[in-house]
Amino acid sequence: MAQVRSLCVYCGSSARGRDSHHQAARQLGRLMAEARVRLVYGGGRIGLMGLIADAVLQGGGEVVGIIPRFLDQVEVGHSGVSRLIVTENMHERKEKMAELSDAFVILPGGLGTLDETFEILTWKQLQLHDKPVLVVDVDGYWQPLVDLVDRMIEENYAKPEHRALFRIVAGVDEVLPALAEMPEFRTEIEAKWM
Numbered sequence: 001m002a003q004v005r006s007l008c009v010y011c012g013s014s015a016r017g018r019d020s021h022h023q024a025a026r027q028l029g030r031l032m033a034e035a036r037v038r039l040v041y042g043g044g045r046i047g048l049m050g051l052i053a054d055a056v057l058q059g060g061g062e063v064v065g066i067i068p069r070f071l072d073q074v075e076v077g078h079s080g081v082s083r084l085i086v087t088e089n090m091h092e093r094k095e096k097m098a099e100l101s102d103a104f105v106i107l108p109g110g111l112g113t114l115d116e117t118f119e120i121l122t123w124k125q126l127q128l129h130d131k132p133v134l135v136v137d138v139d140g141y142w143q144p145l146v147d148l149v150d151r152m153i154e155e156n157y158a159k160p161e162h163r164a165l166f167r168i169v170a171g172v173d174e175v176l177p178a179l180a181e182m183p184e185f186r187t188e189i190e191a192k193w194m
């Protein structure tokens with residue numbers, strides 16, 4: 001059985017989405033704090049990002065935020081996180097987020113969330129890592145993404161086995177149980193960043 005200690009959550013920096021998305025971010029944060037699972041995320045205090053970070057902190061959990069210097073002002077780096085790592089650029093940010101995490105969860109979000117999702121999936125496709133990726137389909141938000149991947153497979157731009165690079169769950173309650181069922185994967189955390 002896999003044991004997730006550090007979970008990376010990719011999600012929107014907007015707070016203008018549906019209430020159900022806000023609730024999902026808060027609920028996942030509460031569940032992670034209860035399970036003593038560390039949150040690794042983009043380090044902002046706005047949007048779903050801020051909601052999940054606050055929920056983990058309120059539950060007494062640990063939050064590692066990773067933000068590039070230039071976004072620290074724009075996204076207003078969350079000053080209350082357990083640890084804020086400021087990187088030189090976006091590439092370094094995404095690399096560190098991936099390095100410090102045992103698994104990845106995608107909540108609703110925009111273009112940045114999509115970029116992060118596809119990057120972590122393409123790295124997995126290229127066998128650069130073998131960590132679980134869970135897409136949380138809150139209110140069917142990610143159905144167009146699933147349809148797009150199916151279309152790529154139908155049209156031979158992706159292979160049928162690529163559909164297994166990620167798993168879809170219907171809600172945040174399923175995240176930790178789904179991860180617990182997944183096979184063993186690498187769990188060491190880069191000491192230099194912690």
Ligand code: AMP
Pocket residue numbers: 011012013014042044071075090109110111112113114115116
């Ligand atoms: P969004 O889903 O667009 O609200 O963005 C969510 C997160 O992705 C935020 O932390 C953004 O800093 C980050 N982000 C935004 N644009 C990009 C991009 N082009 N590449 C990578 N990450 C991004």
